Amino acid sequence: MARGLRAAAMLALAATLLAACSASGPNASSDSGKNAAPPVYGPTGTPEGLAGGAATPEKAGDADRAAAGEIAAADRPVSTFAVDVDTASYSFAKRTLESGRRPAANTIRPEEFVNSFDQQYREPTGNGFAINTDGTRLPATHRGAEDNARLLRIGLQTRGGSDANRPDAALTFVVDVSGSMSEPGKLDLVQHGLDTLVDQLRPTDSVALVAYSDRAEVLRPMNSVRDREAVHAAIDRLKVAGSTNLEAGLRLGYDTARKGFRGNATNRVILLSDGLPNVGTTDATPLVREVQEAAAKQISLLGVGVGSDYGDRFMEQLADKGDGYVVYVSTEAEADRVFVQQLPATVALRALDAKAQVEFDPKTVISYRLIGYDNRTLSASQFRNDRVDGGEVGPGHAVTALYALHLRPGAEGHLADVRVRWQDPKTREPSELSEPLTVTTLDRDFTEAAGPLRVSYAAAYLAEVLRASQYAEEVRLTDLLKIAQSAGDSAQVHGLATMISDAASLYG
Structure with missing residues (x-):
């Protein structure tokens, strides 16, 4: 890869570290793809035990059964989870599929697939969040999509x-x-990104540089970037060697960050x-324990x-416990999409320890399922435990959080209450916001649903297929492809x- 191309790709990294993202989502379209595909649901090679078909509401019994x-x-009307802004699972799965390989099922996290797309949410006027909600009936192509099945989308948006x-x-x-790190697209991409970033930092910003292989070394302690040539010289000293x-x-x-704490x-x-x-x-x-300790001292982590060989789970665990998040970059186009369009400025925060809670009304809701967030779920009592x-x-x-749910026959009126709680990054003072929902929120045909909601559905159920869950048998990849193709005209949606x-081609 040429030096100029690498520098252009990593210009996006610099922009992420210094500037807020722009929000421009896919355009709505009118058709979800009604043409029937061959009557085979789920991927070829679905693990034994799922081949007979996942249980459906028809098999489950009477209309009031979950x-x-x-x-x-x-039994349990309240769903609580820690918000997750990671997107690495989607980006790494995309690269793996492009190379003609199946991604490992344990690296697939549906919420990261959904959160990889612009959603066109309303922003709040101040700090904290705006709560955005909508929903739809399931598409006609969804197996078991009986009349009372619904999809609920909950979006939490911060101000730019x-x-x-x-x-x-x-x-x-x-x-x-x-x-x-000697593989093309690893250390070379990192060095060009750091060089580009240094040229955009303010003189009042500070940078430290640590390198590690068999052992770790401080190449530059925390100092201002007024002497940019000295910083570039430290970056040039990064050389591949060792374990x-x-x-x-x-x-x-x-340790270096603590010593240079501002x-x-x-x-x-x-x-x-x-x-x-x-x-x-x-x-x-x-390492998670050490990261947690440092996070309590207001030092956050970005991974x-x-x-092409990448320890996804290891990086995700570190970032989740370090009051941070993790992204994945492999190409110039990916760097531009992830670092410029999707992610916020990484040197500023709107909310710490943000949690969401949805309390469903048993009078109108029979049952529900939060799609993804498997390692982010909390007990109801932990919502207000700061x-x-x-x-x-x-x-x-x-x-974004997606819920699959089933309504009671003839349900109308109150559906649920949505709450979000967070701490101010400077004062650590907690704030909370809530919003009620009604059943009419979900009373929309899938073909009439907003484009971003249809994209979210396609992304979430693609993840179910890739992780070989029981819900993979509810969809066909050919149908998901038609939905994605009709849901928007952005580069993001074309990529999906x-x-x-x-x-x-790999699972069919």
Whole structure:
């Protein structure tokens, strides 16, 4: 890859670290794809035990019984989860499919597929969140889509920001320089990105640089970027060699960040790695504890994953516990989409420890299922316990949750109450917002649903297929492809359609 091309790709990284994202979602279209595909649901090679068909409401019994895999609202009406703004699962699965391979099922997280798309949500006028809700009946092509089945979309949106009013940044870059980073598109991409970033930072911003392979080394302690040539010289010293002692790199990175901590700035450790440690501790658990401790000291973590071989789960665990998130970049186009369009400025925050809660009305809802967020669910009592970790959300960021649910026959009136709770990044004072929903929110034919909602459906159920869940048998990839093709005309949506097509060739 030419130097100029790499620099252009990583210009997007610099923009992410310094400026808010722009929100432009797919355009609505009118048709979900009504032509029948061959009557085979689920991917070829579905694990044994699912081939006979997942239980459907018809098999489940009377009309008041919870659908298979759903939670009975009468037994547990409250659903609570920590918000998640990670998107690495989608990006890495996309690259894996493009290379002609099936992604590992345990790397697929449906909420990250959904959160990879612009949703066109309304922004709040102040800090915190705006709650956006809509819903639809399931498409006619969805297996078991009886009359009382619905899809609910809940969107939490923060206000955008600008580089002009962001706080100063104190950034500690922790760069993997082990032998596995020699692959094109790894260390070379990282270096060009850092060079581009340095040229855009303010003189009042501070940067530290830590490199690790067999051991970790501070190439530059925390100092302002007024002497940009000195920073570029430190970046040029990054050379590939040795094994991957991620433990040593992260520990030294946080130690460097603590020593250079600035009280009035946004303090962040940015880990750039393929996430494949092979010496030191290779278990994320002890590192997660260290990251949690540092997060309590207001040092947050951003993980930037690179490479065709990538430790997705390891990086995700670190970021989730470090009041941060993780993204994945493989190409120039991916860098532009992820770093410029999707993500907020990483040196500013709107909310810490954000949690969402939906309380369904058992009088109108038989059962429900939160799609994804498997490792982010919380008990109802943890919603207002501000010692319990939530998610970190930046300016202009959106978080989407999809619920599959079944209504009671003739249901009308109150459906649910949606709540979101978060802490102010500066004062740590908690705030809470709530909004009631009615059944009419969901009373819309799928072909008339908003384009972003149809995209969310296609992305979520593609994830169900890729992770070989029981819900994979409810959809056909050919139908998901038609839905994606008709749901919008943006590059994002075209990318989803291509991804579904790639999956069909591997799973069909």
